[in-house]
Amino acid sequence: MNSRSAAAALISETGRGTKAAILNAALAAFGEKGFNGASTRDVAAGAGTSLSNLYNYFPSKSHLLAELLQRANDELLNRTSAAVQAAGDDPADRMREAVKAYVGFVVDHQTAALVAISEIRYLHGEHRERIVRARDSTQAIFGEIIAEGVAQGRFTTPYPDGAARNIVSMCSAISTWYRAGGRLSRKALAEQHARYALALLETRD
Amino acid sequence: MNSRSAAAALISETGRGTKAAILNAALAAFGEKGFNGASTRDVAAGAGTSLSNLYNYFPSKSHLLAELLQRANDELLNRTSAAVQAAGDDPADRMREAVKAYVGFVVDHQTAALVAISEIRYLHGEHRERIVRARDSTQAIFGEIIAEGVAQGRFTTPYPDGAARNIVSMCSAISTWYRAGGRLSRKALAEQHARYALALLETRD
Amino acid sequence: MNSRSAAAALISETGRGTKAAILNAALAAFGEKGFNGASTRDVAAGAGTSLSNLYNYFPSKSHLLAELLQRANDELLNRTSAAVQAAGDDPADRMREAVKAYVGFVVDHQTAALVAISEIRYLHGEHRERIVRARDSTQAIFGEIIAEGVAQGRFTTPYPDGAARNIVSMCSAISTWYRAGGRLSRKALAEQHARYALALLETRD
Amino acid sequence: MNSRSAAAALISETGRGTKAAILNAALAAFGEKGFNGASTRDVAAGAGTSLSNLYNYFPSKSHLLAELLQRANDELLNRTSAAVQAAGDDPADRMREAVKAYVGFVVDHQTAALVAISEIRYLHGEHRERIVRARDSTQAIFGEIIAEGVAQGRFTTPYPDGAARNIVSMCSAISTWYRAGGRLSRKALAEQHARYALALLETRD
DNA sequence: CATGAATGAGTCTTCATTCAT
DNA sequence: GATGAATGAAGACTCATTCAT
Numbered sequence: 001m002n003s004r005s006a007a008a009a010l011i012s013e014t015g016r017g018t019k020a021a022i023l024n025a026a027l028a029a030f031g032e033k034g035f036n037g038a039s040t041r042d043v044a045a046g047a048g049t050s051l052s053n054l055y056n057y058f059p060s061k062s063h064l065l066a067e068l069l070q071r072a073n074d075e076l077l078n079r080t081s082a083a084v085q086a087a088g089d090d091p092a093d094r095m096r097e098a099v100k101a102y103v104g105f106v107v108d109h110q111t112a113a114l115v116a117i118s119e120i121r122y123l124h125g126e127h128r129e130r131i132v133r134a135r136d137s138t139q140a141i142f143g144e145i146i147a148e149g150v151a152q153g154r155f156t157t158p159y160p161d162g163a164a165r166n167i168v169s170m171c172s173a174i175s176t177w178y179r180a181g182g183r184l185s186r187k188a189l190a191e192q193h194a195r196y197a198l199a200l201l202e203t204r205d
Numbered sequence: 206m207n208s209r210s211a212a213a214a215l216i217s218e219t220g221r222g223t224k225a226a227i228l229n230a231a232l233a234a235f236g237e238k239g240f241n242g243a244s245t246r247d248v249a250a251g252a253g254t255s256l257s258n259l260y261n262y263f264p265s266k267s268h269l270l271a272e273l274l275q276r277a278n279d280e281l282l283n284r285t286s287a288a289v290q291a292a293g294d295d296p297a298d299r300m301r302e303a304v305k306a307y308v309g310f311v312v313d314h315q316t317a318a319l320v321a322i323s324e325i326r327y328l329h330g331e332h333r334e335r336i337v338r339a340r341d342s343t344q345a346i347f348g349e350i351i352a353e354g355v356a357q358g359r360f361t362t363p364y365p366d367g368a369a370r371n372i373v374s375m376c377s378a379i380s381t382w383y384r385a386g387g388r389l390s391r392k393a394l395a396e397q398h399a400r401y402a403l404a405l406l407e408t409r410d
Numbered sequence: 411m412n413s414r415s416a417a418a419a420l421i422s423e424t425g426r427g428t429k430a431a432i433l434n435a436a437l438a439a440f441g442e443k444g445f446n447g448a449s450t451r452d453v454a455a456g457a458g459t460s461l462s463n464l465y466n467y468f469p470s471k472s473h474l475l476a477e478l479l480q481r482a483n484d485e486l487l488n489r490t491s492a493a494v495q496a497a498g499d500d501p502a503d504r505m506r507e508a509v510k511a512y513v514g515f516v517v518d519h520q521t522a523a524l525v526a527i528s529e530i531r532y533l534h535g536e537h538r539e540r541i542v543r544a545r546d547s548t549q550a551i552f553g554e555i556i557a558e559g560v561a562q563g564r565f566t567t568p569y570p571d572g573a574a575r576n577i578v579s580m581c582s583a584i585s586t587w588y589r590a591g592g593r594l595s596r597k598a599l600a601e602q603h604a605r606y607a608l609a610l611l612e613t614r615d
Numbered sequence: 616m617n618s619r620s621a622a623a624a625l626i627s628e629t630g631r632g633t634k635a636a637i638l639n640a641a642l643a644a645f646g647e648k649g650f651n652g653a654s655t656r657d658v659a660a661g662a663g664t665s666l667s668n669l670y671n672y673f674p675s676k677s678h679l680l681a682e683l684l685q686r687a688n689d690e691l692l693n694r695t696s697a698a699v700q701a702a703g704d705d706p707a708d709r710m711r712e713a714v715k716a717y718v719g720f721v722v723d724h725q726t727a728a729l730v731a732i733s734e735i736r737y738l739h740g741e742h743r744e745r746i747v748r749a750r751d752s753t754q755a756i757f758g759e760i761i762a763e764g765v766a767q768g769r770f771t772t773p774y775p776d777g778a779a780r781n782i783v784s785m786c787s788a789i790s791t792w793y794r795a796g797g798r799l800s801r802k803a804l805a806e807q808h809a810r811y812a813l814a815l816l817e818t819r820d
Numbered sequence: 821c822a823t824g825a826a827t828g829a830g831t832c833t834t835c836a837t838t839c840a841t
Numbered sequence: 842g843a844t845g846a847a848t849g850a851a852g853a854c855t856c857a858t859t860c861a862t
Contacts, residue, residue: 036241159397169378192364446651569807579788602774
């Protein structure tokens with residue numbers, strides 16, 4: 001499965017072995033059945049280990065989800081901020097690169113992106129707050145670019161305040177329908193959404 | 206709670222008494238804990254009836270979800286198509302009204318809108334297909350307006366094909382963050398999103 | 411089993427049917443294996459019902475223990491205070507009757523008496539406090555008799571303060587070794603311990 | 616904690632290092648949660664070693680309990696018989712010293728005393744028999760003194776047969792309520808219980 | 821319509837113990 | 842001696858659902 005292997009990439013960058021296998025299996029299971037629909041047995045079986053051994057690595061099912069979401073949000077934040085920093089000063093350029101980085105992440109780690117938006121509601125307490133913080137940091141990048149662009153007269157939308165949320169929404173929604181090997185290439189998808197974003201902001205040349 | 210009472214409105218339009226109470230309780234429960242996180246006991250307790258009596262009205266938990274989603278999607282489809290029909294011929298006007306109708310639905314039935322997008326994945330078989338059909342019909346309205354607008358040169362986006370999905374995405378995502386009594390009024394929210402939609406389509410006067 | 415039927419008497423005084431069967435099974439299981447050593451499955455099996463049905467009657471294993479101990483302590487308190495009230499004014503007579511009532515309870519409900527002293531440590535919070543209160547009330551009866559007897563010069567022990575605890579200790583310890591049908595009759599056992607108690611208090615004629 | 620350090624003394628008299636640490640941790644854990652309520656993980660953690668290393672010292676959890684109880688009963692038997700031997704010929708003196716030795720043990724090793732009476736029921740087979748033997752030996756010392764005293768007309772109780780059990784009961788019950796630093800000193804407690812014992816036996820001068 | 825009692829399969833998690841290193 | 846990884850069985854408890862009344 002494509003999403004599996006992409007996720008594997010996300011996770012095995014930081015570790016191999018049983019722990020990585022468990023994280024990958026959890027990602028697949030949560031992606032397929034949802035956090036509450038997937039059982040710890042599903043996860044253990046998917047990881048090729050025993051149910052009890054899973055608890056040598058993660059103290060609870062929630063910790064599993066938390067670590068998954070933390071990794072996904074960290075990776076997304078890293079990619080997006082790196083892309084923006086590599087872009088020049090022009091807010092439109094910066095926005096374009098931000099969108100392309102975001103879309104790239106969603107395509108590369110589709111299941112992780114899907115789980116990140118749909119299962120975060122099942123985290124509570126500190127776990128949740130930590131992840132929400134990371135997620136908000138990513139959205140803040142878009143917000144800052146928009147503020148700059150508006151200040152410079154580059155973006156002329158009368159509603160700059162809700163724009164970041166909508167742009168991010170559009171990008172992450174890709175995770176809900178995208179199928180690898182479909183009509184649109186990764187690159188085309190990124191270009192398309194960058195264009196939507198700039199249009200939505202009413203960018204003027 | 207606002208979402209509760211709004212949801213109640215959605216449901217009691219078509220029924221009073223225990224069945225409506227069950228549907229409302231199910232909506233509240235699924236909205237708060239997700240389909241798999243909410244138990245039939247939660248639902249029965251919320252409806253103020255016995256667990257077993259619930260099965261006199263719905264043969265299974267899935268049927269409950271299906272009926273909920275059917276009603277929500279029907280209402281959304283009705284509102285949207287009515288709004289479009291009431292609008293004139295101009296694709297921009299039609300799009301504006303469609304978006305406003307959609308946003309209005311999300312605000313009026315926030316929990317139902319939220320459950321409709323996040324829990325449909327837990328329906329299977331015929332139930333699912335029926336609901337997906339209704340959902341697609343709604344999106345098709347937007348697609349048709351876009352096609353008209355592009356044909357008439359009113360919308361100049363180079364990517365008309367993905368636009369409907371993104372506009373609908375933006376509108377339904379409101380259900381994930383909107384809080385009644387917040388900064389934006391129902392009307393302002395509708396205006397704003399209508400503007401985003403037209404901008405995204407690169408509408409020209 | 412003798413302890414079983416005695417316990418049954420304690421419980422069926424207040425109820426018949428599944429709930430009583432569960433309480434009796436719990437008493438037998440906790441008596442035989444201890445609270446932590448007995449499983450809820452043991453209890454359900456002993457009651458001839460399913461594990462899950464047990465939870466229709468008691469919300470948790472702890473509640474089961476709490477109800478058991480409450481009933482035992484209530485019965486013990488009732489018997490003891492009734493016996494004391496029926497006795498005359500003489501502190502020695504009152505003490506004698508109190509001890510005989512206590513011993514009678516231990517013999518009649520040996521398992522309940524055993525569980526009451528050995529498993530109360532596994533109750534926590536409010537459950538525990540409620541039971542401790544009942545237990546202390548019983549001991550207080552002995553304490554008051556001792557205080558009267560000392561005031562009247564009937565009991566001459568130089569250590570009246572610890573005496574109640576020790577007398578109660580002796581009585582309840584019977585539950586740890588008594589076997590029905592043994593050398594001592596119920597009545598002889600009661601006489602014997604009454605004599606021990608009066609001797610310990612250094613009663614003078 | 617006093618009981619901890621006292622227990623430590625009991626154990627480290629015969630061993631230092633990891634094995635003693637494990638025994639001490641087991642004593643603390645069994646004392647706090649009971650044999651079935653404490654896990655081998657609790658014990659290992661309390662001893663500051665790994666769970667698997669515990670099995671290098673004790674082949675099973677039961678062996679741990681058995682060794683604990685053996686040591687406790689041995690120490691109690693040694694103290695008691697030594698005290699009796701050091702006492703003169705008078706049965707009353709001998710009884711007084713026996714009780715004082717017993718009470719002294721309970722105070723010095725409160726947790727061990729508590730575990731010895733409350734957890735022996737979780738031992739089976741040979742383990743149990745060995746410990747029961749030691750325990751009975753201790754009680755037999757009291758029984759013999761009583762027999763002597765009765766023969767000499769020093770003890771006039773009409774029920775000499777159950778007296779040893781009750782005296783021992785009273786002494787060991789101290790472990791269930793005593794708190795170091797409380798109202799009664801170790802010495803006062805011993806005197807008090809010696810007096811109770813002699814009174815119970817109806818000792819005459 | 822409505823209910824209380826019942827159940828078998830399943831939930832997450834912990835258990836005592838083993839084994840390769 | 843010491844450890845981290847592993848496991849099968851069992852722990853308490855909840856699930857969606859059924860049935861007799």
